[in-house]
Amino acid sequence: MYIADEEMKSYKDFIYVTATEKVEIINITVGVEQIAKESSIKEGFVLVFPHHTSSAVYISDSDPSLVEDYLKLLDNSVPSHRDYLHNLADHKRNADAHLKAILTGHHIVLPLSDGRLDLGTYQTIYYAEFDGQREKEILVKIIGE
Amino acid sequence: MYIADEEMKSYKDFIYVTATEKVEIINITVGVEQIAKESSIKEGFVLVFPHHTSSAVYISDSDPSLVEDYLKLLDNSVPSHRDYLHNLADHKRNADAHLKAILTGHHIVLPLSDGRLDLGTYQTIYYAEFDGQREKEILVKIIGE
């Protein structure tokens, strides 16, 4: 029946990342594509949503050198040495990690067309870890038909 | 019938905020959760979308001191005293409010799983008002099944 093709479906899975460094940007494109394929959803939206506030997901060019340029830009905008209230309040040292995650945008929504991520030629999905060296969970949730 | 469970549904409601201060960041997590619950949608996406361009919604840590750190960072990046064309053109003083809203990202999309916001332990939804002291409208729209 044609109605069956147009029923709404949802699917959910996780990507787990443990960054070696405190600050590290990791290409997760293949992992997101794999989950999209497993979902069997043909047309819809893919939400890539870290379950943390000291990391973020964003889209950029495939050239790895741009990753270094972006980290340097963030260090200029959000110095790690500044006296942040969060660091005083929690006896933590990760205020800059939270602020960098906000500026980077935290989560993304991707188009899914004909069962595949509908991205431009050079578009790459990056997970930006700003407080690493421990396991982090990234939710990938898909809705569509 | 099993088809009934997989029909698509949509739901829409508003959160109204009147900030006491010109610039103020307000935790709206409970309000968004309430609307998600009222929708009776189990699996889907929640769009939190201010109907204004001088405010923004973002996700961050639950520690309130981080709110002050973020406002200070924005004040360094977007000084309120600079000679903005918008302030000259409209005889307004809120150019910095619009620019801060762009950098913060304006709106967010949240995962909804098993009828609840699917957030990490410390994830909190903030409404950042950059031109307050008047009522603002935040649209919360949910689609799913």
Add this chain to the structure above:
Amino acid sequence: MYIADEEMKSYKDFIYVTATEKVEIINITVGVEQIAKESSIKEGFVLVFPHHTSSAVYISDSDPSLVEDYLKLLDNSVPSHRDYLHNLADHKRNADAHLKAILTGHHIVLPLSDGRLDLGTYQTIYYAEFDGQREKEILVKIIGE
């Protein structure tokens, strides 16, 4: 039958932009509205997603002078003359374009209600081109009922 109204639908079309200048911000609100109308979808989400990493879509006020203010702010935050690794690696000169696109946020998700974009009075959709003078493709994908 009432079920027919609640079937899920998806729709996809493109907006093509060729900016005259290297850096240019273009109002694409009418183009997105047109595609939303063509979709015949009444309730849903509209994803506006450039198929490039040197441009971005964002929401701001309708005042055009604010566009200039935003470009000036980005030039202060992301100088075009700095020694970026990407420029050395690729013999390109567009590292700043990629970085500005990340900060601006790349893509947006809009609410669609009763067959129309559900925006506030002054909300305008802008395409920010940071590496122009060639044709770029913006995907507009809609899911809903």
